[in-house]
Amino acid sequence: MSEASFKFEKANRSLMERLFEPPAVGKMSPAANAVAHLLLVLWSLFVLFPIYWVIITSFKDAAAVNLGPFYVPFVDFQPNLDAWRVQFNIEPNCDLPAIARQLGLLLYNTFVFIISPIIALQPMDPQICKIYHAFTNSIVVSIISTVVCVTIGAMAAYALARIQYKPKFGNIMIFVGLTLLVIAATSYARVPWWLSTAVGLALFFFLARAFGKHFKHTLGNGDILFWIISQRILPPIVVIIPVYIMFQSVGLLDTHLALIIMYAVANLPIVVWLMHDFFASLPIELEESAQLDGATRFAIFWDIVLPLTRPGLAATTLLTLILNWNEYLFAVFLAFANVQTMPIMVAAKNAGEKGIFWWEMSAIIVIMIVPVILMAILLQRFIARGVLLGAVKG
C-alpha cells in the first residue's frame, strides 16, 4: 500500500472506524487508548490508595479515626500532629520545624554512630524519643551489612566470571561428612563446640591434602555459581533456629553484628547473581592488557572493573539496601531489646494489648517507608534502563 492511498483511506473513514481502528501502524485506536488509560489509572489508584491512607491517618487524632472513615484532610477532618509529637517525645505545642529538626538530629546521630570507630564525634543533644533506637539500629545494620554484602558478593562474582575454579567433588564430600560428624558430636556427645570445630577443620585440611589428588571428578565455575544462587531457595526459617543457638553460644545474640552477618548472607545470592552478569558482559581485553602491564588482580578489580560496572554496582547496592531495611524474620529471632529494628518495633506495637493506636502506628509506618519509597524511585531509574534485568533474561 503506498503512502498516498493510505492517507486517502484514512480521510474517508466513518466515525466507528475512527474510534476502533488505529490511525497508523504503531499507534492505538482512540477507543483502545481510552480503555488502556482507564485501566492504568484504576490500577494506580489501587496502588496509591493504601499509601495515601497511611499518610492521612498519621495526621488524624483518636476521634477522626474511630468515628468512621474520613477521607480528605481539611474537608472531612482537621489534621493535627499528635501522632508525630508522640513519636518524637517533644513538648505538645511543637510545630513542623521542630519535628524536622528532630529528624535531622536522628540522621546526624546515626552518622556519628557509624563513623565513631574512625572519627570520634559526640552525638548531639541525645534526646531519646520512641523511635530513636529502632531507626538508628535499622540504618546502622542495613548500611553496614549492605556494604559487607556487596563487597564480598562482587569479589566472588568477579572471581567466578574470570578465574577458573576446579573444586574436587571428593573434597566437598569429605567436608559434608565432617560437618555432620561435628554436629553430631556437639549435640549428642556434648563436646564443646569450639573443640569439635577445630578438630573437624584440622581433619578436613589433613584429609584434603592426603586424598585430594586422588579424586578425579571436579566441579566448575558454573556449579559454584549455581550453588551460591540456589541458596536463595533456602527458606530463612530453616537456618534461623540453629543460627540462634550458634549466636547464643558465642554471646552475640541481640547485637548489631549478628544482624549484619545474617542480612549479608541472606542477600549474597542476589548480589552474586546480578554482579556476575555485569562482570561477564565486560570485554576481557582491558583486563588482559592491564595484566600485561603488571597490575595485580586486586588492582585490576578495583581500578578497572569496578568503575566500568558502576551503574550495575549502584543498582545492586540500592536493591540490597532496600531488602535489608525491610528484613523481618531474622530480626524477630535475633534482636529483642538492644537492636530492635523498625519492622520489629512495628510488629511489637501491633501486638500490644491496649489495642492499636492507628494514628501512632501510621506515623511510624510513614517514617519506615518514606526512605524506601525514595530509594525505590531512585532504583526505578536503573531498572528502566534495563540495568538489573539482564540476569533474568539470560
Add this chain to the structure above:
Amino acid sequence: MSRADDIDQPGSSPAGNSLEESWGEWFDRHSRTLFIAPAVTLILIFAIFPTFYSIVFALSRVRFTADGLQFRFVWFQNFYKQLFGNDQVHFLGKIETMGVFGTLFFAAVTAAVFWWLYRSLRIATWVGMIGRLISAAVAIFVAWIMGATLLSGNPIGTLLTTLFYVTIGCGLQFVIGTGLAFLCSQPISGKSFFRVVFFIPLMITPLGVGFAMRMVADSSKGPLLPLFGFLGIGDWIWSADAWSARFVMMICDSWQWIPFIFICMLAALENVPRDYVEAAQVDGASSAQIFRDIIWPQIIPVAVTVLLIRMIEAFKIVDLPNIMTGGGPGTSTESMTLHSMYIWRSNDMGTSAAVAYLLLILTVVVCASFFNYVVLGQLRKARA
C-alpha cells in the same frame, strides 16, 4: 571448596617465603582464593552448616537446661507428629473419609502422574528418573491431602494454605502483572509515570504493607465501608471466615508483588522487535492474534524464569499473615513459616525445625520440578 584450590597453585611454596615479600604480593599470590573465600566461608558457616544442624533439631527433643541445650534423639517423631499424629489437623488439615470429588480428583491426578512417569521412562536417565519419582511422590501426596481435606469439605492446614498462596497467588500476580506490562508497552502517553507508580509497592516494607492493608480492609472503621455498604455486605467481617481471610491475604500479597512481574515482563515486552508487530498489523492481524502468535513465543522464556523467582519468594511468606490476622481465624491464614515460628515461640525447637524442614523439602521439590520440566524446556525451545 575454595580451600581445594590452593593445592594446585603454580609456584606457591607454603614454607620458606622470603622475608621481604610484602602484603601486596602475598595478597596477589593468593588472590585466587581470597576473592571467593569470604563469600563461600560466610555461606558455609551461616547457611550450609545451619541447614545440616537443623536436621539434628528436627530429629530430637530439645530442652534448655542450666548447662546449655540438651538433645534427645527421637528419630522421626517430630515429623510423624505433623504428618500423622496430633498436629495433623494443624499442618495437613482435617483428614476424614474422602468425598466423591476428592476421590475422583485423587484418582485423576494419580493416573496422570503415572502416565507421565511411564512416558518419561524412555527419555530420562536414571538420575532424571529418581528426580521424577520424587516429584511424582510429592504430587500424589499433595493430591491426596487436597482430596481428603479441601475437596471433601474439611478445613485445610498450613501446608495447603502455603500452596494456595504460592499457586493461586503467583498465577493471579502473573496474569495481572503481564496484563499491565502489555498495556504499558503500548504507545500511550504517561508511560513513565505509571512505571514509577506501579513499581513502588514492591519495595515497601512487607510489614508496612501488612499494617496499611489491615487498616484499609478494617471492617469497623476502614475506608472501604461505604463500598461494602453499597454492595450490601456492610456487616461482613472478612477476617472471621477462613477463605475470605485467605483471599484478602493473597490480594494484599499480590498488591506487593505484581510490580515485580510487571517490571520484568515490561522489559521482556520492550525487547520484542517492533518490526514483527508492525508487519503483522499491516497484514491485518488482530491484537489478540499478535499477542498469541508473535509476542508470547518471544517472552515465554523470561516469563517462566520470572515465575520461578516469584515462586521461590512466595514460599517464604510470613510478614503479612503475621501482622494482618496473626494467622487467624484459628490457624487458617498461617503459612508454614509462621507455623514454625509460632511453635518456636512455645519453646518446642524440635517440632519447629521439623516443620521448617518440611517447608524446605516442599520448596525444593516444587521449585526444582518447575525449573526442570518447565523453565529448562522453554529455554531449550527458545534456543532451538
